[in-house]
Amino acid sequence: MLLCLSSLLLGACGTDLEVASELESPCPDEGCASISNELLGPSVPREISHVSYTSKPAFTVSWSFSLSLNGPVTYELYEQRGNGAWQMRYRGLGRSFGVTGRTSGVYRYRVRGCNSVGCGGYRTGSQMIVNLPPDMKLYSQLPFLAAHDQQNAQYASTQVGFRSDLAELSATSSSSAGDGLFYLGQGFDLLLDAYSQFCLNNVHPDFRVKKVPVGSSSMSINLSTSTTHLFSLLDVSMSGALSFEDGGYRGELAGGKARVIHQVTDIYQKLIVLRWSYEAESWSLETPIEQLKPEFVDLLSLRDANQQKWFRARCGDKYVNSLTQGAKLYMVFRFDGKRFSAQESESAALSLEANLKTSLNANGTSQVSAQTRELLEKLNVSVEAYSVGGDPLTLAGISQFNFDSVFQAFVNSVKPANHRVVTQTLRDYEIPLSLSNYSYFQIFTNYNPMLQNLKNWILLDIQRDARCDLLKSYGQWTEDCLKGHQDLQTAKTACMNANFWNECRHPSVYETPGPDAPNPGVIPEGENLFSWLGTRIHQLEKNTRSQYKSYHIVDNGIFDKDCEPISASVCLPEAECVIDTLSG
Structure with a gap:
């Protein structure tokens, strides 16, 4: 199955959820920025990085160094939850800090360097989402x-265990006593593509x-011939295990997940x-x-x-x-x-x-x-x-x-x-x-509607990522790409976790939950995610093919194909849809 997107491409900045933010400084070129201002203290750190979406309460924030002509640099890391006040979370000589104990919500971090003269300017990161199940x-x-745990442990001790990269061991999969079998x-669990317990x-x-x-x-x-065909050829299930976690979309993924993501x-x-x-x-x-x-x-x-x-x-x-x-x-x-x-x-x-x-x-x-x-x-x-x-x-x-x-x-x-x-x-x-x-x-939970919606979101997110790589090569990326990427993950999370299933909807009718929801996103509440992406993330202009073929050719591909009625309810009705027949 292929889902076609609006001709206003559903792009993003790439799919890594590891975010590195760089803001303009008063002295943007590297040569100038390398000289610390004696009156203002250390230079602004060039980068601050952290995950942009996580289902865990703990993660690491790291940053690059500040240059100083007045002694050692002490760094101050501040945190903002939602639109609340900035709170200092760390002060010291290190250039990373392990954040723990976060609850679900939207966070932002900023860091600055200080020395004996004073403190320099802040480097502020992009918004990130913590969404705890x-x-x-x-x-x-x-x-x-x-x-039952005791029975299962006894059973495991007498049986042959198996190792596999076909799926993960979930948090409830304790029968193997932590031996990875x-x-x-x-x-x-079909939604998480993970082994559960013995029942x-x-x-x-x-x-x-x-x-x-x-x-x-x-x-x-x-x-x-298509994204779904590629999944089949590489023996990878389309499930929540492909969703974006702390390792990033192209980060440390186990086995088959890495095969398809790469x-x-x-x-x-x-x-x-x-x-x-x-x-x-x-x-x-x-x-x-x-x-x-x-x-x-x-x-x-x-x-x-x-x-x-x-x-x-x-x-x-x-x-x-x-x-x-x-x-x-x-x-x-x-x-x-x-x-x-x-x-x-x-x-x-x-x-x-x-x-x-x-x-x-x-x-x-x-x-x-x-x-x-x-x-x-x-x-x-x-x-x-x-x-x-x-x-x-x-x-x-x-x-x-x-x-x-x-x-x-x-x-x-x-x-x-x-x-x-x-x-x-x-x-x-x-x-x-x-x-x-x-x-x-009538006896067991019907997971099929959630699994189908989850596959829809995954296919759309993969298309968004692939198309945005092309957009990024032309310098067309904006931070709206990252925001759309984060809310797509929120939409998938709603389908993976049974407590959010009332929010697991088909992409054509899904509305963003907003930053204050139990299953939070960064886009304001009540936006149709398709429409938001279509109006905020723009396409490249069509080009005429050159006979020299020495550069990225963007015509005769995703930019000038009619929308094929593969799944009409997924195609945006208010925009011209496109299908990339080269990759499906």
Whole structure:
């Protein structure tokens, strides 16, 4: 599914939530700024940085140094919450401070340097959002969970645990005792793309785990035709795990999240994805007829919305029913389509796809022709590689010149000691026998509307990021890009957290909550986010293609395509929509 945006591009300053703010100083050029003013004290720090959106109460604010001709510099860091007064949070010689204990809200920080003469001017950062998920207090609501924790820990101690980059271990996933492992039968939260807790009756004698050897390999090489297709080729779920946290959109992301995030940075890049997989063994689960522990059956029998949310918070939406262990390799071949016309770019991509298919084999062998080498060089193809299992050190230094030998080295490196989970199957919880007269979502929480809205927001945010990279290269970025980016994250958070689900709405009807809401944003309350983005973030003018093709070509792409009726309710009705047919 593709969502088209207004021709007033939904851009942003890039997607890092790590914000570095620089304001104009009385002495803007570096040479002048390097001289401390003896009457005013130290120079203004050139930069202050912090996350711009976080779901945690603690984070770090850091800043660059102030130059001083009058002794050492003492720094003063001030904090403002909403429109309140500035409060000093730190005074000392350091150039970073760990902020703790923040509650949900919109914050801003500023810093200045002081010496024996006085204090210099402030460097003020952009607004940032702290949005803490409400605590459901499950252990006070469900006292039997403490006993379940003991049962789950005992179960984990007797079973094989698995490592995976397919998803994260959530805060409630304590059955693995903090060892980074998950287990068959564990719950799974589809919105967070994270493992939850055990809720199946794993002490029942009919609860059994089976292992079967496989020993097969496979490979595919495909041109990515859209953002959603890229997610599929890289085996990444579109979920809240792709949302922007302290690490930043392109920061320290685990496994598969990094694979896709690194590849959506420019809408004019052509991507061919090689996916090689080796399945060594398959593991599956057999469960008793009455799957759930009796206490959860009693809880669901109440058929109360709050109890259903408690069950979901503990147990997730589905459970892990089977998996395969082995190794996977992803190679992404990329070239810049901006150097060519749309027709030339598409033709070159198809030719590269065909050449690569004849160059590599699933058994690890390769034979790259001189024609393929010439094409790789002509297109100036770059190659990135990501692995699940195997030896990641074999991927170091990969390029268009050695990708075939790197491929062979990785395939040869795979052995039982470095196997990881490469696929997993999730299954719905069975309806308890005593509730068999009810439909599934009369018993369990219906997560589907929230998941669909979340995917809408994620696709829009990815498009915004990719398009803004182009805008930024033309010097068109404004701080409204960052504000829109932050409120998009707020919209996604509303879909990820059950306590905010009444605010999880389709993008066509969503209104910004404002800075004072429990789920806060930086844009004033009551704005239609689409309209706000469309009027505040402007597009580049169309250009006529030059025969020289030595610069960014912006016509024949996102700027002059009609809005295709893929999802009419997502296209802004009051503006001309555009579709980038080069990247989907």
